[in-house]
Amino acid sequence: xxxxxxxxxxxxxxxxxxxxxxxxxxxxxxxxxxxxxxxxxxxxxxxxxxxxxxxxxxxxxxxxxxxxxxxxxxxxxxxxxxxxxxxxxxxxxxxxxxxxxxxxxxxxxxxxxxxxxxxxxxxxxxxxxxxxxxxxxxxxxxxxxxxxxxxxxxxxxxxxxxxxxxxxxxxxxxxxxxxxxxxxxxxxxxxxxxxxxxxxxxxxxxxxxxxxxxxxxxxxxxxxxxxxxxxxxxxxxxxxxxxxxxxxxxxxxxxxxxxxxxxxxxxxxxxxxxxxxxxxxxxxxxxxxxxxxxxxxxxxxxxx
Amino acid sequence: xxxxxxxxxxxxxxxxxxxxxxxxxxxxxxxxxxxxxxxxxxxxxxxxxxxxxxxxxxxxxxxxxxxxxxxxxxxxxxxxxxxxxxxxxxxxxxxxxxxxxxxxxxxxxxxxxxxxxxxxxxxxxxxxxxxxxxxxxxxxxxxxxxxxxxxxxxxxxxxxxxxxxxxxxxxxxxxxxxxxxxxxxxxxxxxxxxxxxxxxxxxxxxxxxxxxxxxxxxxxxxxxxxxxxxxxxxxxxxxxxxxx
Ligand SMILES: Nc1ncnc2c1ncn2[C@@H]1O[C@H](COP(=O)(O)OP(=O)(O)OP(=O)(O)O)[C@@H](O)[C@H]1O
Ligand SMILES: [Mg+2]
Numbered sequence: 070x071x072x073x074x075x076x077x078x079x080x081x082x083x084x085x086x087x088x089x090x091x092x093x094x095x096x097x098x099x100x101x102x103x104x105x106x107x108x109x110x111x112x113x114x115x116x117x118x119x120x121x122x123x124x125x126x127x128x129x130x131x132x133x134x135x136x137x138x139x140x141x142x143x144x145x146x147x148x149x150x151x152x153x154x155x156x157x158x159x160x161x162x163x164x165x166x167x168x169x170x171x172x173x174x175x176x177x178x179x180x181x182x183x184x185x186x187x188x189x190x191x192x193x194x195x196x197x198x199x200x201x202x203x204x205x206x207x208x209x210x211x212x213x214x215x216x217x218x219x220x221x222x223x224x225x226x227x228x229x230x231x232x233x234x235x236x237x238x239x240x241x242x243x244x245x246x247x248x249x250x251x252x253x254x255x256x257x258x259x260x261x262x263x264x265x266x267x268x269x270x271x272x273x274x275x276x277x278x279x280x281x282x283x284x285x286x287x288x289x290x291x292x293x294x295x296x297x298x299x300x301x302x303x304x305x306x307x308x309x310x311x312x313x314x315x316x317x318x319x320x321x322x323x324x325x326x327x328x329x330x331x332x333x334x335x336x337x338x339x340x341x342x343x344x345x346x347x348x349x350x351x352x353x354x355x356x357x358x359x360x361x362x363x364x365x366x367x368x369x370x371x372x373x
Numbered sequence: 374x375x376x377x378x379x380x381x382x383x384x385x386x387x388x389x390x391x392x393x394x395x396x397x398x399x400x401x402x403x404x405x406x407x408x409x410x411x412x413x414x415x416x417x418x419x420x421x422x423x424x425x426x427x428x429x430x431x432x433x434x435x436x437x438x439x440x441x442x443x444x445x446x447x448x449x450x451x452x453x454x455x456x457x458x459x460x461x462x463x464x465x466x467x468x469x470x471x472x473x474x475x476x477x478x479x480x481x482x483x484x485x486x487x488x489x490x491x492x493x494x495x496x497x498x499x500x501x502x503x504x505x506x507x508x509x510x511x512x513x514x515x516x517x518x519x520x521x522x523x524x525x526x527x528x529x530x531x532x533x534x535x536x537x538x539x540x541x542x543x544x545x546x547x548x549x550x551x552x553x554x555x556x557x558x559x560x561x562x563x564x565x566x567x568x569x570x571x572x573x574x575x576x577x578x579x580x581x582x583x584x585x586x587x588x589x590x591x592x593x594x595x596x597x598x599x600x601x602x603x604x605x606x607x608x609x610x611x612x613x614x615x616x617x
Binding site: 240243244246247250251253254255256257258259260261262 | 423425444445446449450454455457461463464465466470473474475477478522523526
């Protein structure tokens with residue numbers, strides 16, 4: 070078996086998930102300086118939207134029963150709607166609040182969503198079966214990889230390219246980039262704050278839904294806690310990438326994915342359970358060396 | 374009816390007053406200079422008019438439409454455009470993208486390309502750098518871009534805050550020549566903050582003098598340039614900070 074290829078597919082697919090989650094966070098941070106810690110709960114919310122609300126131990130598929138060509142756009146819309154609704158209910162009232170106050174509210178929102186899920190679905194993880202055939206291995210370049218990994222990599226590339234096109238080629242994209250750089254100036258030029266912020270939340274929620282689909286397929290579990298871990302990694306990716314920088318978030322997501330796969334593969338056996346400790350040590354080192362983020366080009370700074 | 378009417382407007386930052394009961398009127402097609410020492414409240418006046426800071430008191434109207442209480446994006450839709458102090462161009466966007474940000478509010482979408490061509494004719498250097506990131510432009514080029522960007526909203530009234538700040542005198546000449554030419558072509562109404570009364574006098578127009586957040590004088594800019602009223606405003610009894 071080809072180990073290098075195997076590692077590559079592992080790294081790229083894990084990194085792809087991190088990159089998509091990190092993009093969801095960076096998009097919102099870009100336009101309103103909010104680190105939205107409820108992002109992980111958007112992911113969990115989308116996973117549970119796949120099954121019928123009930124506290125029974127056995128999950129009955131709900132949205133998850135729809136064929137893929139319907140399910141994918143439907144769940145992306147659910148994610149977008151959830152994120153937009155939370156902006157409307159919570160963050161809209163905090164536009165003039167300090168970034169710290171907004172961040173704390175996002176924690177609170179996350180707890181509210183998580184507890185609502187607990188109340189509706191119960192606390193025990195449930196087995197779900199979404200597209201199980203995607204976990205069958207296929208052989209590529211001498212490596213045996215689950216079909217899902219290839220799909221994740223393709224999906225990430227599609228999402229990143231689509232987002233880049235949207236930001237570069239559309240009116241709302243131009244307005245979002247302008248607002249991310251200087252919100253007041255964009256508004257002085259007629260850019261509507263509400264439109265840009267709603268747009269950012271919708272995209273962010275759709276990205277959460279994409280991550281939810283992948284995680285549900287990959288793990289075969291619906292668990293109210295499942296967004297938390299990935300949110301942490303994604304947040305770290307946005308910081309390492311340079312807060313608010315979208316290319317930075319993608320690059321850092323892939324980097325973290327690659328480093329954790331490499332650590333998992335090459336750490337001595339005894340040290341492997343502590344992989345995350347090594348990973349976070351590297352994170353700290355990277356922040357000490359480049360506090361502004363690894364991928365922030367110095368040419369981005371306007372000349373005075 | 375005047376184009377812009379400012380009635381008894383006050384602005385406060387917390388408890389600190391920046392403008393107190395300012396009243397002024399600008400007619401259609403007029404060119405007005407606002408002058409006064411540092412901290413006089415010139416920028417605060419422009420920000421209050423554009424909706425970037427809230428007014429504590431008073432009323433502002435553009436062609437009879439009430440601006441007070443509206444967010445900046447709504448004020449922009451009513452025909453007001455701003456070239457802010459320090460230019461505030463979008464450094465990560467290209468030159469042309471900067472020009473296009475403000476075109477979303479225009480009802481005459483088919484005139485946009487023609488207007489961009491016109492900006493490029495007025496500022497050929499911008500055409501040359503159209504695909505370069507705006508952050509890489511020099512200060513003078515950024516000022517031209519900020520003016521072009523404000524014009525692209527097709528405003529009735531354009532406000533320019535200290536266009537000469539940090540620019541070489543030759544560039545300042547060029548910026549003012551273009552501003553005056555554009556105004557004449559388009560019948561634009563112009564409100565310009567300019568600390569140098571000599572400069573304002575040379576360009577010509579009406580001058581309003583602010584100090585300590587209040588209007589302390591008004592008249593022809595050329596006459597003001599050598600009047601002692603200005604000297605007094607700068608170096609008067611309590612005006613020491615301005616001399617530093
Ligand atoms: N964001 C702010 N918060 C608190 N005080 C402010 C703020 N902006 C301006 N001020 C204060 O309000 C007063 C008026 O400031 P403003 O910027 O309007 O003056 P200005 O005439 O434009 O000065 P300059 O010539 O330096 O640009 C000053 O005392 C200033 O310190
Ligand atoms: Mg000022």
